[in-house]
Amino acid sequence: MSKKNTFRSSKRGVIRDPINPGMFNNMDIMFCCEQCSHFDPSNELCTIGYDASKHLRRVQMHFYKLSGRMAACRFQEID
Numbered sequence: 168m169s170k171k172n173t174f175r176s177s178k179r180g181v182i183r184d185p186i187n188p189g190m191f192n193n194m195d196i197m198f199c200c201e202q203c204s205h206f207d208p209s210n211e212l213c214t215i216g217y218d219a220s221k222h223l224r225r226v227q228m229h230f231y232k233l234s235g236r237m238a239a240c241r242f243q244e245i246d
């Protein structure tokens with residue numbers, strides 16, 4: 168008798184939204200943790216507990232150059 172795994176692994180990845188290149192080049196848009204009030208730059212951590220690794224500047228720029236998309240953090244806060 169085989170045991171079925173009752174937990175399904177999620178195959179969904181982070182959602183990346185398309186960024187208009189004209190807007191990105193001409194406006195000072197907020198798109199990474201380094202611009203957020205909740206970011207601790209000494210440890211590269213989000214102080215409210217979210218996974219900052221997906222929203223770091225170098226990660227965002229990497230995906231933007233590959234696909235024109237970025238993963239916006241819905242909890243980003245700017246002073």
Ligand code: SF4
Nearest residue numbers: 200203213217240242
């Ligand atoms: S709230 Fe979002 S953008 Fe701000 S530090 Fe945390 S993960 Fe980064």
